[in-house]
Amino acid sequence: MNSNLIALVTGGNKGIGREIAAQLARLGHTVIIGARTQQRGEEAAAQLRDEGGDVTAVVLDVTDQASVEAAAEAVEERYGRLDALVNNAGISNQPGADFAGQLPRSADVDHVRYVFETNVFGVITVTSAFLPLLRASKTPRIVNVSSSAGSLSAISDFANPDPIAVGYVPSKTALTSVTMMYARDLHPEGILVNAVCPGFIATDLNNHHGTGTPRDGARQAVAMTIIDTDGPTGTFTDVNGPVAW
């Protein structure tokens, strides 16, 4: 078990990300909450500090290169390294846009691109910016919060009752693939990279239609964040084990 990891959770101000931050803090780890605004990040961090956690916040919009770079600089100044990067921030829809834009029959490519900017390109942007700080760690690991909704075996099943969404679902297929590319490329450096699925969790992302709680949804991300340095890399799991791919 790793002691006192310094962990950054993107989108850590609410939903599953906030619970990942809370659970890591309760285990005694140092947590940095990445949030799009200072206010949202500080409010979440202050609540967790009130519970005794070692938690700070940093402004971080995964779609804004300057914001990501500034966040990496802030973490470097504050801690000099990063042990765990949890790429949790994600969206299901472009805010305010009609979901019809994600139906193949009426697809709006700008809407689809918007979702990919956050869920896929944002992860690459953030990971690139924080790699130097992960390399300064003796226990570097990355956890990407993906979704079984993007599993090829699920999306090719015509009996699958899940919503068809040409933005969100393929963005998670891509994110799991991106995870495997990083896992293989960073393996020689000892950086562990894994994808997790939180389950169907009631959050703002799905208008609270999920069946699990954020506490449930955080569990596998936390488990993969605190793995030993000789732990797995290049996996895609949920609380029940490997996710079909």
Ligand SMILES: NC(=O)c1ccc[n+]([C@@H]2O[C@H](COP(=O)([O-])OP(=O)(O)OC[C@H]3O[C@@H](n4cnc5c(N)ncnc54)[C@H](OP(=O)(O)O)[C@@H]3O)[C@@H](O)[C@H]2O)c1
């Ligand atoms: N809920 C589920 O059933 C479920 C299932 C599978 C996978 N997931 C994945 O779990 C992750 C967390 O989702 P959630 O359900 O907890 O959703 P949520 O409650 O809507 O939280 C999403 C978080 O991501 C942040 N975010 C969105 N766009 C961002 C950006 N451009 N830069 C930085 N942060 C950004 C949000 O910040 P703001 O507060 O500023 O909006 C918020 O903190 C996502 O990757 C999602 O795809 C969720």
